[in-house]
Amino acid sequence: MENYIISLRGIKVQFDDLPVLKGLDLDIRDEEFITLLGPSGCGKTTTLRIMAGFAEASEGDVFFEGVRINDLPPHKRNVNTIFQKYALFPHLNVYQNVEFGLKIKKIPAAERKVKVKEMLELVGLGGFEARDVNLLSGGQQQRVAIARALVNQPRVLLLDEPLGALDLKLRKEMQTELKRIQQSTGITFIYVTHDQEEALTMSDRVVVMKDGEILQIGTPQDIYNEPVNAFVADFIGESNIVPGVMRRDFLVEFANNAFRCVDKGFEPDQLVDVVIRPEDLRIVAADEAPLTGVVSSVTFKGVHYEMMVESAGHDWMVHSTQASEVGEFIGLTMSPYDIHIMERMEDDSLDWIEGESSASMEGGHAE
Amino acid sequence: MRNKVLSAPYLFWMVLFTVVPLILVAYYALTGADGGFTLKNVSDVRQFSGVIFRSVWLAVIATLICLVMAYPLAYSMSRLRPQMQRVALLMVMLPMWINFLLRTYAWMTLLENTGLINQLLGLLGIGPLQLINTQGAVVLGMVYNYVPFMILPLYSVMTKIDQGLIHAAQDLGSNTLGVFVNVVLPLSMPGITTGITMVFVPAVSTFAISRMLGGGQNLMIGDLIELQFLGTSYNPNLGSAISMVLMVLVLLLMSAMNQYADEEKEGMII
Numbered sequence: 250m251e252n253y254i255i256s257l258r259g260i261k262v263q264f265d266d267l268p269v270l271k272g273l274d275l276d277i278r279d280e281e282f283i284t285l286l287g288p289s290g291c292g293k294t295t296t297l298r299i300m301a302g303f304a305e306a307s308e309g310d311v312f313f314e315g316v317r318i319n320d321l322p323p324h325k326r327n328v329n330t331i332f333q334k335y336a337l338f339p340h341l342n343v344y345q346n347v348e349f350g351l352k353i354k355k356i357p358a359a360e361r362k363v364k365v366k367e368m369l370e371l372v373g374l375g376g377f378e379a380r381d382v383n384l385l386s387g388g389q390q391q392r393v394a395i396a397r398a399l400v401n402q403p404r405v406l407l408l409d410e411p412l413g414a415l416d417l418k419l420r421k422e423m424q425t426e427l428k429r430i431q432q433s434t435g436i437t438f439i440y441v442t443h444d445q446e447e448a449l450t451m452s453d454r455v456v457v458m459k460d461g462e463i464l465q466i467g468t469p470q471d472i473y474n475e476p477v478n479a480f481v482a483d484f485i486g487e488s489n490i491v492p493g494v495m496r497r498d499f500l501v502e503f504a505n506n507a508f509r510c511v512d513k514g515f516e517p518d519q520l521v522d523v524v525i526r527p528e529d530l531r532i533v534a535a536d537e538a539p540l541t542g543v544v545s546s547v548t549f550k551g552v553h554y555e556m557m558v559e560s561a562g563h564d565w566m567v568h569s570t571q572a573s574e575v576g577e578f579i580g581l582t583m584s585p586y587d588i589h590i591m592e593r594m595e596d597d598s599l600d601w602i603e604g605e606s607s608a609s610m611e612g613g614h615a616e
Numbered sequence: 617m618r619n620k621v622l623s624a625p626y627l628f629w630m631v632l633f634t635v636v637p638l639i640l641v642a643y644y645a646l647t648g649a650d651g652g653f654t655l656k657n658v659s660d661v662r663q664f665s666g667v668i669f670r671s672v673w674l675a676v677i678a679t680l681i682c683l684v685m686a687y688p689l690a691y692s693m694s695r696l697r698p699q700m701q702r703v704a705l706l707m708v709m710l711p712m713w714i715n716f717l718l719r720t721y722a723w724m725t726l727l728e729n730t731g732l733i734n735q736l737l738g739l740l741g742i743g744p745l746q747l748i749n750t751q752g753a754v755v756l757g758m759v760y761n762y763v764p765f766m767i768l769p770l771y772s773v774m775t776k777i778d779q780g781l782i783h784a785a786q787d788l789g790s791n792t793l794g795v796f797v798n799v800v801l802p803l804s805m806p807g808i809t810t811g812i813t814m815v816f817v818p819a820v821s822t823f824a825i826s827r828m829l830g831g832g833q834n835l836m837i838g839d840l841i842e843l844q845f846l847g848t849s850y851n852p853n854l855g856s857a858i859s860m861v862l863m864v865l866v867l868l869l870m871s872a873m874n875q876y877a878d879e880e881k882e883g884m885i886i
Contacts, residue, residue: 302786303786322786322791323783324788324790329787329788332780332783332784334780336778336780336783336784338784338785340802340803349785350788353788353789353790397788398787
């Protein structure tokens with residue numbers, strides 16, 4: 250049996266008759282970095298609050314190392330939280346903020362001093378002891394919040410979109426920092442975010458959630474390469490999603506063409522969603538390609554060019570290091586391994602994707 | 617510069633009705649009936665030390681009672697839903713819409729020897745108790761009249777305490793008492809000092825309440841000053857001297873408290 254530190258069983262939560270979590274089952278391994286990922290309102294923050302003890306489930310159980318802790322108040326749980334807005338105590342300085350939990354536990358003053366100093370060094374805030382927390386920058390406040398939680402050596406650290414308020418460069422730095430801290434301390438990190446890139450960068454495992462349910466749990470590679478449905482495919486990275494028909498094993502028809510693929514096990518002529526990553530589409534000469542179309546836009550993205558190609562009634566997003574001209578007539582091709590076939594989702598899910606794709610994935614969803 | 621222009625009407629008002637009268641008080645306090653400089657009035661204030669002591673004592677008791685009653689109320693008010701908060705706030709303000717004298721007269725009829733409370737007690741076979749014309753009645757009158765001035769500043773700072781901070785304290789291992797002592801209390805300190813000031817200052821200089829509910833035996837400084845201007849023993853110079861001593865006393869007490877509050881703020885968590 251695996252070594253699970255926290256287990257959720259059939260967790261249901263409702264706010265004013267509105268279901269927020271619909272019977273959630275989740276096992277968290279000791280010492281892993283696991284991320285709950287999903288759009289705003291998917292229930293990921295509520296899941297975290299259930300584990301911290303700030304929210305109550307109307308049904309279901311929470312286990313900590315196999316012991317049911319449903320009724321254990323937050324201050325008795327061996328977890329610490331880093332809050333979305335840091336929640337530093339404004340009447341205390343940096344040292345006193347970090348010291349807070351140790352003081353509650355009645356750790357002797359001399360020992361506290363050593364631990365706080367160590368922890369501030371770890372987060373790169375050595376020498377900041379006497380600073381007023383209200384005058385620190387966002388990144389520094391974030392570090393204080395991390396130190397204040399970690400100094401208690403919790404078994405589990407819960408992080409609720411902790412980098413949301415930081416600018417891009419700082420966010421990248423802190424991602425590396427958090428991963429480093431997690432690996433050096435061996436504390437289980439449960440991380441909540443709506444930023445798929447953040448989730449893929451840091452996590453050992455990613456839990457993709459939507460509408461109070463878990464859609465997929467897996468390593469970042471699993472989630473990216475083998476998304477279970479078009480929603481996950483679209484949420485994790487950019488995707489071209491088109492309707493298709495599975496003619497027979499290893500043969501799918503879409504965009505008025507039949508393509509060889511590596512999927513099997515569908516009913517003959519079953520309706521499916523076909524997902525192709527933009528970086529998996531290759532631009533070739535028009536006369537030797539199954540798909541042809543006109544380039545409608547070219548955007549420079551730094552490492553690659555992002556091009557939109559109109560073909561067979563769809564807008565295809567293509568990532569390539571070489572730019573084509575706008576208006577150029579080109580061909581598109583792909584290898585059978587890069588065609589991902591998924592069972593067709595219900596209509597409302599597809600609506601969500603339509604709206605989301607046109608709004609672009611960048612920019613994020615406010616929680 | 618614009619700010620100066622905007623504050624001009626009030627500055628004018630303040631100079632005319634605060635600064636000038638203060639100078640007049642000082643002038644009268646330091647001159648005799650003949651208009652010459654003297655310290656006699658100020659030294660005469662000593663004979664009323666009993667009254668002054670009683671005033672400060674009763675005001676301190678009334679302020680403490682207000683604080684003890686208002687603090688938990690203000691805290692629970694600040695945690696209500698916004699709509700309920702407005703209702704609660706209205707309930708607190710409601711008595712202030714009724715004239716102060718009327719409210720105090722109402723207490724007289726309640727507390728009288730043949731008043732409503734004693735009548736009810738009589739039905740139970742108790743009393744009649746001496747309720748009116750006691751120090752207790754004076755304190756009751758002050759608490760009744762001034763408690764909203766304690767609730768409002770407390771409520772105002774407590775609504776600003778982020779629920780996230782309370783969660784953070786719980787998360788770091790604080791139980792309910794710990795959250796209160798380490799987070800809520802220090803963050804509400806500014807409200808406490810404001811509330812104490814806003815209750816203590818009017819309470820220590822109370823006059824009508826003490827006469828109406830305390831009878832003749834429980835005079836306070838305010839009554840004493842009033843007597844010097846309106847009574848048979850007309851002596852505006854002595855009245856001014858008492859006012860000045862009262863003012864200095866209040867200033868000293870308030871600055872001592874603020875000093876203490878500042879130190880408290882800089883102190884470590886308990």
